[in-house]
Amino acid sequence: MRPAQTTYQRPTSVAEALQILAAHEGAKLLAGGHSLIPAMNQRLATPELLVDIGRLDELKGISVSGNTLVIGAATPHAQVTASPNVRAHARALAQACGMLADPQVRNWGTIGGNIAHADPASDPPTVVLAAGGKLRLQSATGQRVVDANDFFLDLFTTALQPGEILRSIELPIVVDRRSAYVKMPHPASRYAVVGVAVFLDVANGYCSHASVAIGGAVPKATRSPGAERALQGSHLDDAALAAAAAAISAEVSGMAMSDLYASAEYRTAMAGVILQQAVRAALA
């Protein structure tokens, strides 16, 4: 299959890319292209103009700035997974970027493209949401920072406005914070049937803060306040995990997605199971 006719520009700076976006309503940003080009092959996407930001160094790289882990939007998944800073401060994100899709996709697909695409069955949005992450967006008029809680709006829908570029993903660095991401992958596509990310502040076995998000099972990456309440203030014992599992399944019930592989009921039941696996993985 071949994409429909399109045009292509490769700006040499974010500023130039923003100018092109402002001048062309039908323009679409291209980085790794590993979601966009397959969609174009199916003619699900027919952009008039592709603006290739995949080579812009100012959008690449991983650094620590004060108490914040900053990941450039055009950084490929394989580099996120391999980064010592990500492994040290947000292990769940290294796990998610190391298990999504397959090696070819991880080599070229970018974390920013993945987040902006907001596929409900993708892994990084769930982790960035649970991590308390923020998204730095740039437009021709300036930058704004959007909390991940306010960024993922619906299936393939985010707070990104026309003319905006996702510059970086920023995660807080907290002492004694442990994290894990566990998913039940679809056996063929590797997309998450259910994926759960947990970030836990644990000292002497006591959990003083818990943040939990689920994806795959629901139309967008979604926090689980019930599971967070059950884990926070506990010693993460079996009773606390069982309560958290019951809470996340209760929240997922009613909004769970369904397909040929996994019914809504199955996804709802597995939400609690995968959550418990994620908590245990974070403590391991």
Added chain:
Amino acid sequence: MKVTVTVNGTRYEREVESRMLLVHFLREELGLTGTNIGCDTSQCGACTVHMDGKSVKSCAVLAVQADGREVTTIEGLAQDGTLHPLQAAFWEKHGLQCGYCTPGMIMAGSAFLRDHPHPTDEEIRHGLEGNICRCTGYQNIVAAMKSAAENM
């Protein structure tokens, strides 16, 4: 748009449509038909090549994105008439039946072995999860990968 792509060590300049996929550039512009098209939906890995040394499915990349980059296809893997150790191992261990997935499997596998010189069976299977084979059950592919790792 004019692109310059170095494929298997040779520099090619071509005028291409912006929508042209790298796999069509390789097969139709350059006549390098060793790279197969399997699924058209970027799931099977049959069209895997190396771009700037990293494996990529050439149905998920536009030719214009390869502009200025170096691409290696299955035709460029043998050196001076000597098969790449993984090509030889696929032959010796019978890592194929119909052979359709083999070019992509070998391109993905050779990139993996460069980064993982002493892989376990599990690492091999994880490293090849982007490539689908409908004949072999993968047993002999894993055997070929292990054999190649010992000879590299």
